[in-house]
Amino acid sequence: MRLVVDLNRCQGYAQCAFLAPDAFTMHGDEALMFDSQPDDRQWEAVLRAAEACPVKAITVEGPGGVPAGERSGASGVA
Amino acid sequence: MLPVSLDGSLERLRREGRIVIVGASLAGLRAAETLREEGFTGTLTMVGDEPHEPYDRPPLSKQVLLDRVPADHTKLPRRRPVDAEWRLGVAATGLDLAARRVRLADGSELDYDRLLITTGVRARPWPQELEAELDGVFVLRTSDDAAQLHRRLSAGPRRVLVIGAGFAGSEIASACRERGLDVTVAERGAAPLVGALGGVVGEVAAAMQREAGVDLRCGITVTGLEGDAAGRLRCAHLSDGSKVEVEVAVVCLGATRNTEWLADSGLGAGPRGIACDAGCRAFDVRGIVTDDVFVAGDVARSPHPLFGYQFLSLEHWGNAVAGAEVAAHNMISASADRRPHIWTPSFWSAQFGVNIKSVGVPPMGDEIIVTQGSLSERRFTAAYGHHGRVIAAVTFDQAKWLGFYQHLIERAAPFPPDFPTVDRRPEGRHPVPAGFPDPSLPSHGPTVTLSGHSPSDRRISFTPLRA
Ligand SMILES: Cc1cc2nc3c(=O)[nH]c(=O)nc-3n(C[C@H](O)[C@H](O)[C@H](O)COP(=O)(O)OP(=O)(O)OC[C@H]3O[C@@H](n4cnc5c(N)ncnc54)[C@H](O)[C@@H]3O)c2cc1C
Ligand code: SF4
Numbered sequence: 001m002r003l004v005v006d007l008n009r010c011q012g013y014a015q016c017a018f019l020a021p022d023a024f025t026m027h028g029d030e031a032l033m034f035d036s037q038p039d040d041r042q043w044e045a046v047l048r049a050a051e052a053c054p055v056k057a058i059t060v061e062g063p064g065g066v067p068a069g070e071r072s073g074a075s076g077v078a
Numbered sequence: 079m080l081p082v083s084l085d086g087s088l089e090r091l092r093r094e095g096r097i098v099i100v101g102a103s104l105a106g107l108r109a110a111e112t113l114r115e116e117g118f119t120g121t122l123t124m125v126g127d128e129p130h131e132p133y134d135r136p137p138l139s140k141q142v143l144l145d146r147v148p149a150d151h152t153k154l155p156r157r158r159p160v161d162a163e164w165r166l167g168v169a170a171t172g173l174d175l176a177a178r179r180v181r182l183a184d185g186s187e188l189d190y191d192r193l194l195i196t197t198g199v200r201a202r203p204w205p206q207e208l209e210a211e212l213d214g215v216f217v218l219r220t221s222d223d224a225a226q227l228h229r230r231l232s233a234g235p236r237r238v239l240v241i242g243a244g245f246a247g248s249e250i251a252s253a254c255r256e257r258g259l260d261v262t263v264a265e266r267g268a269a270p271l272v273g274a275l276g277g278v279v280g281e282v283a284a285a286m287q288r289e290a291g292v293d294l295r296c297g298i299t300v301t302g303l304e305g306d307a308a309g310r311l312r313c314a315h316l317s318d319g320s321k322v323e324v325e326v327a328v329v330c331l332g333a334t335r336n337t338e339w340l341a342d343s344g345l346g347a348g349p350r351g352i353a354c355d356a357g358c359r360a361f362d363v364r365g366i367v368t369d370d371v372f373v374a375g376d377v378a379r380s381p382h383p384l385f386g387y388q389f390l391s392l393e394h395w396g397n398a399v400a401g402a403e404v405a406a407h408n409m410i411s412a413s414a415d416r417r418p419h420i421w422t423p424s425f426w427s428a429q430f431g432v433n434i435k436s437v438g439v440p441p442m443g444d445e446i447i448v449t450q451g452s453l454s455e456r457r458f459t460a461a462y463g464h465h466g467r468v469i470a471a472v473t474f475d476q477a478k479w480l481g482f483y484q485h486l487i488e489r490a491a492p493f494p495p496d497f498p499t500v501d502r503r504p505e506g507r508h509p510v511p512a513g514f515p516d517p518s519l520p521s522h523g524p525t526v527t528l529s530g531h532s533p534s535d536r537r538i539s540f541t542p543l544r545a
Contacts, residue, residue, distance in 0.1 A: 002153050002154065002155035002156075003155055004134050004154055004155055006396070006399070007136070007395075007426045008396045008425070008426060008435070010477070011477055011478050012433060012477055027431060028428075028431030028432055028433065028475070029431075029457075030432075030433035030475045031431070031432070032433075033137075033141050033146065033428070034137075035146065035147050036133075036134055036137060036141075036147060036151055036152040036153065037147070037152070037153060059155050059157060060155055
């Protein structure tokens, strides 16, 4: 699973940190720190957090890695 | 279905065109997603010189150094499949505008119908090459940089030297203190963050650093780094004649645009970035806008109507996302359907436990007024004024007010603001000079650079007009 928070949007109200404390934590009063690639077992909690975010600042890509439809093995991949 | 009014060539481009994106990071990925989202079904090739999939950089100086997230665990989520051919670990080395062709480092070439350039910036290295090679001297831009720096910090160096107290340097110093490491910060300006936020706010940042136990030295430059016989960093010499024993030095002297590969291309690209119009179309050196080359993210400079149509170069996460979405849309749209990239600059930084956020262009501000809260409490909102209007705002742990100020900036509301404030303190009664350093002095600080009106500016140093 992957996630990113648009911290320009984030208001620091900490709903996400309450719902998925392993992926989102407050640092000080207002700064949010998130785990960009939390364990897949947290999927449900992270999804709930993303839905609860009042400013829709959280983008999540589900477990299972690269979304379907990707061509892999492109030439030149180091 | 496409509207019938679209001419056949645009329809063909959207259906079976070839789009190449050079620079596979935040802007490149968001552009690729937008192209697919808007119905582009042709071939899409992503060229990136880093061997990694697109990843998020802001955590590298925060979560990663704080040991909360591994350096190689900040991959960006995809908003949708992008169905692209990924050419990772290969740099683009040249561009032939007439033939519409990109040359790659492995000798291959890519033909395109539309090209998007999102090659970003790289950390400016320590200028003395031999000293830069000493074991213990770092920069921080990539996940590989972060992995190395993290490893070294975890080994418990006796003292870390941070050279340059812009946002990156200050965040690194903050992480070091939080991990219990001794840290010296050397800053040429009068205070940390002074280039980005001015002297009034810089003083607050300085107090935060000192309180956290940082050995902060302002008005100081590092004149030399010295190694031992084994080539390990041993100490740093400062411009006041003093010497600091350090095992690690992190060079935070700002960034250089990745435009060298375009040197002879005829594109309006130089050390200040690639000039593009508000629709993200690149200018060529003659100042004529191209129709098939687009630019987004940190490498772009584009004119902004809110700020006197000066070209702005922004090193901001939000700008990369917004610019990429506009560029991608415009790449596959008829001219009447194109949109301008007139995003109001915004960024955040987390350091010393404080959430710092800003909107607008603070370095344009001549004056500043604290409108809410108090500087000494490190919880405040301040507005910057320029020619009688609100041009920017900054909050320390008061992010919730920022949207209101963004609205004032976008309306060119009068400065000082004429609303009664919620909790006005003595310091908020009158505007004071914002305290930005002379913009013609070399600086590594600001992440917003006003770079004038010339699309083909190729000078290294530039003196923006403050008036
Ligand atoms: C440590 C750190 C902390 C940050 N913190 C914040 C923050 O708190 N808030 C904020 O708003 N912003 C922050 N930023 C800035 C933000 O990360 C950038 O604005 C953003 O990454 C810009 O995205 P981009 O895609 O334009 O460029 P980049 O992310 O720089 O990506 C450009 C890519 O192009 C590649 N490339 C370059 N030349 C070539 C070539 N010739 N061929 C192929 N590929 C090439 C590069 O290697 C790179 O992968 C931070 C940046 C760093 C480094
Ligand atoms: S719920 Fe949304 S706004 Fe609140 S802290 Fe989390 S990301 Fe920020």
